[in-house]
Amino acid sequence: MVNVKLDGVEVEVEPGTTVLEAAKKAGIEIPHLCTLKDLYNGASCRLCLVKTTRGKLVPACAYQVYRDEEFTVNSLELKRIRKVNFELLLSFHKIECWKCERKGDCLLASLSQELGVEGIPVCSQCPLPPEECLLTKGILCLGMITSSGCDAECITSGGQCWGCRGPITRRDVLERAFKRYEELGFNIDDVLFRAEIFWNSVPAFEKLKKVAAEVRGGKK
Ligand code: SF4
Ligand code: SF4
Ligand code: FES
Numbered sequence: 001m002v003n004v005k006l007d008g009v010e011v012e013v014e015p016g017t018t019v020l021e022a023a024k025k026a027g028i029e030i031p032h033l034c035t036l037k038d039l040y041n042g043a044s045c046r047l048c049l050v051k052t053t054r055g056k057l058v059p060a061c062a063y064q065v066y067r068d069e070e071f072t073v074n075s076l077e078l079k080r081i082r083k084v085n086f087e088l089l090l091s092f093h094k095i096e097c098w099k100c101e102r103k104g105d106c107l108l109a110s111l112s113q114e115l116g117v118e119g120i121p122v123c124s125q126c127p128l129p130p131e132e133c134l135l136t137k138g139i140l141c142l143g144m145i146t147s148s149g150c151d152a153e154c155i156t157s158g159g160q161c162w163g164c165r166g167p168i169t170r171r172d173v174l175e176r177a178f179k180r181y182e183e184l185g186f187n188i189d190d191v192l193f194r195a196e197i198f199w200n201s202v203p204a205f206e207k208l209k210k211v212a213a214e215v216r217g218g219k220k
Contacts (some may be wrong), residue, residue, distance in 0.1 A: 005070040006050075017049055019060035019071055030073055031111055033089070035061035047111070049078060057081070065194040090119060095157055095173045096125035098144055098180065099130045104146035113149050121177070122146040122161045134160060135184050142195060144177035145208060152165045163198040167208045174208060178215040188212050 001012045004022040011026040023030045034045035042057035050060045051072040060073070072078065090108070097103045097120065109124035110116075122143040127132070134141045143161035150165045168174065181191050192212060199205035 002065055003034075003068040004065050008069075008075045013065065015066045016064050019058070019063050019065060019073070020048055022065060023073060023120050028073060030060050031086075031114060033107060033111060045089060047082050047089075047115075049081055049085070051075070051078060051186070079115070083117055086111060086117050090117065093219060095120060095170070096176055097121055098126070098133055098135070098177075101130070103130070104128075109148050118147060119168055119173055121147050121149045121168055122150055122155055122165065122174060124148050125150070125155055126158070126161075127156060128158050132158075135180070135186070138185075138192060140186060140194060142191070142198075143167050144180060144189075145147045145174060145195065163195055166202050167195065167199055168205055169204045171207075171211060174211040175215055178212050182215070188216050 002009050002015050004013055004017075004019070006019070006023055006026055006028050009026050009028060011022050012027060013022045020030055020032060020035065030048050030050065032045070034042065034049040043062040046059060048060040049057045050063075051057055053070050060071075077141070090112070093108065096105070097109070099105070103124050104127050106124045109120050112120045125148055126133070126143055135144075138162060141160045142163040143155070145167055146161050146163045147165040147168045150161075152164060153159075156163055178191075179187060181188060192209060195205065195208065199208070
């Protein structure tokens, strides 16, 4: 057995155990996305980076321990690095949660909350299957333009999202959302009117209005 120290917490593991597995054994959470035990170990997402005592960053999911070793696993620096890596990953991901099969149980959405990365809409938490999205029934829901992170009753019960979390600020997501509102026959003025009830004093609301105006081809 070897002794692994993670942020000062010691745990004994078999030689060859990964830092991620050792952390799990010690009850320590390290964010991870791409690793699938015995299936994929390419260490590509870089969310699980930890730091050795020599200051080297290594992926916890792939780095195996063969001798007593110590790691920093949850410092402010590591949180910042993970956040940047996650933002990069998201920039390659088409966020259209309202029609995604994973919504309601999305690892990206939970990681974005955990890492404090903005840009995934409330739709990612919506329990309604895509075909039952309220918008398709003509009911105006702000879910597509509202930040996720809300466990409010209105969403968990499958009702409307009224925007209590504030607007998302990611431009590509807002653009897709406003296009969808238009495709479904909603008047963007009605969407903005509803949103303004909650967001009129929120700085991000100005950006949202600008994107809405551009999508509709006007300048307001
Ligand atoms: S629910 Fe998750 S996987 Fe689906 S589009 Fe949204 S963020 Fe992406
Ligand atoms: S009902 Fe609202 S929150 Fe749910 S998927 Fe549709 S727009 Fe998003
Ligand atoms: S979980 Fe993706 S690099 Fe470790």
